[in-house]
Amino acid sequence: MKKLLALALALCLVLGASAALADEFKMGIDAEYPPFSYLDDDGSYAGFDVEMCKAACDILGLEQVIVPINWDTKLISLDNKEHDCVWSGMTILDTMKEAGYVLSFPYYDNTQVVLTKEGNGISTVEDLAGKRVAVQLGTSGEALLADPEGQLELAQTFEGGAPVTMENFNICGTELDAGGVDAVVIDLPVAQNLASRFNGFVILDTNLGSEQYGICFRNGDDELCKKFEDAIMKLVEDGTYLSLAQKYGLD
Ligand code: ARG
Known part of the structure; x- marks a missing residue:
């Protein structure tokens, strides 16, 4: 009995020690x-x-x-x-x-893309002019659109002259679905994920920027x-x- 107790005690010590180590x-x-x-x-x-x-x-x-x-x-x-x-x-x-x-x-290699919805009349990047375009706050996509030397001076042609910034991309997706915005500038895999969850979402075949995670x-x-x-x-x-x-x- 004593032996068993000692064993249990030793086990506790070992377990305790390893838990403390993690x-x-x-x-x-x-x-x-x-x-x-x-x-x-x-x-x-x-x-x-x-x-x-x-x-x-x-x-x-x-x-x-x-x-x-x-x-x-x-x-x-x-x-x-x-x-x-x-x-x-x-x-x-x-x-x-x-x-x-x-x-x-x-x-991971990523590209920035445009996600839109069928019927929004957007099939090229140029079609974004005058549209409401969303992006997540604090993202490389936001920086890309704000870069005056970037290829996308285009952001100034969005409705309001700038993208609409949102807290996360799920909100962007919900807004796109509801018609609150016309397009989203977003990372490709995340666009694909949204497109698999919402009907009628389309990803333009344009690479706005290559980057790495x-x-x-x-x-x-x-x-x-x-x-x-x-x-x-x-x-x-x-x-x-x-x-x-x-x-x-x-x-
Ligand atoms: N890859 C882009 C960035 O780093 C978008 C990332 C958004 N990631 C996220 N977890 N919300 O700026």
């Missing part, structure tokens, strides 16, 4: 961004980025904690240590590197970033990356 890794996501990060129908977080992060955390012995964030203020909440990274279909921008953030290697860490977190890069390389090698990409309909 550091938390707070993953900052936009929870309205399928197929990369979202809440699924049964209320759990899902998406390519969410599952890749979980798999990487398992390799690194970290406990994944998901922190839903506001996309427009993602770098402020990152600075405030509300989360340890931004990992949610985030485009690597030079401005982020210049500001000292640590960016991982690119893990990466994971953003705080200034000084180079080592942490490197650890995740190594874990991701393992997930590429063992086929996890590919099977998750297929699961979430990514090319």
Whole structure:
């Protein structure tokens, strides 16, 4: 009996110690961004980025904690240590590197596209003139449309002379469906996801900009970033990356 007790005690100590060892890794996501990060129908977080992060955390012995964030203020909440990274279909921008953030290697190639709805009379980018065009606040799409030297001086020809900014792309989709806006400038996989959920959505066959997704860490977190890069390389090698990409309909 004594032996059994001692064994149980030892087990508790081991379990306790290993629980204490599993550091938390707070993953900052936009929870309205399928197929990369979202809440699924049964209320759990899902998406390519969410599952890749979980798999990487398992390799690194970290406990994944998901922190839903506001996309427009993602770098402020990152600075405030509300989360340890931004990992949610985030485009690597030079401005982020210049500001000292640590960016991982690119893990996904994206293009900016125009999403519209049948009957809106939009089949080319030029047709956007005079239309109401939405974009998510704080995105590369918003920056692209605001860039005076960009190919899209076009934004000035939108109704109101600028895009309508919205908090997330699900709202953009709902508004497009309801006729509140005529088109959305958006990342291709997210446009495809919306098009699979709403009737009559059409993606124009035009590339407004090529870009790459990466994971953003705080200034000084180079080592942490490197650890995740190594874990991701393992997930590429063992086929996890590919099977998750297929699961979430990514090319
Ligand atoms: N890729 C674009 C960007 O980083 C749009 C991202 C929007 N992502 C999101 N999770 N809301 O600016």
